[in-house]
Each structure stands twice: as C-alpha cells, then as structure tokens.
Amino acid sequence: MIERIxxxxxxxxxxxxxxxxxxxxxxxxxxxxxxxxxDCLSRVDALLEKAGSSRENILQAIIWLSDMADFAAMNEVWDAWVPQGHAPARACGEARLARPDLKVEIIITAAC
Known part of the structure; x- marks a missing residue:
C-alpha cells in the first residue's frame, strides 16, 4: 500500500x-x-516525525548545492545534525535550483 502525506x-x-x-x-x-x-534540516526533522521516522533511520540523502564552493559550510551544519554512527548513503552535486536565492536542497529517504 502507498500512503501519501x-x-x-x-x-x-x-x-x-x-x-x-x-x-x-x-x-x-x-x-x-x-x-x-x-532551516532545511529542521524541515526534514518535522517531515521525518510525520512519517514515523527519525534522523537515525535515514537511508539516503541527496544534496544539491547551487555552488560547490559552499560544500564545506553545508557539511559543517550537516555533520553536526547527523547522529554519530548513523550517517546515510549520500551524494552531493551542483545544480541550478528552482529559485536564484536558493543555495541548498536536500532529498531524504528513510526507513519507518
């Protein structure tokens, strides 16, 4: 069964x-x-809770940056957010995002 929220x-x-x-x-x-x-990761936390999951259950993260020059600054926040020992499979690349003011977009897949 597929559930859409x-x-x-x-x-x-x-x-x-x-x-x-x-x-x-x-x-x-x-x-x-x-x-x-x-802010993005705070939104992820809220969605994970709605889904009946948590940071510890993240299977995969796909991260898009509008500029790879921001990689280190994004990783500093990411590394502090991911629970130790629960790092997911992850990919990060550069892409033009939906609006020019956006610098990062994160897509999460998690076990429930």
Missing amino acids: ETGTRMSKIVKHGGVAYLCGQVGDGADVAAQTR
Missing part, C-alpha cells in the same frame, strides 16, 4: 511504501548556505 496537485511532501518514507526535496530560508541548511 500532504499531497497537492504537483507533489506529496511524504510518500510511504514498504516501510520506507520518501521526502520531497527540502529547501530553507536564510542569507547563506549554513542558515539555509539549518
């Missing part, structure tokens, strides 16, 4: 299937990549 015309914020939660891409507010990453 907070579904709109274009997308669902969470799709659950087979004990796995797929979160839609999250972005955050802030002037720099560190602030946007902190």
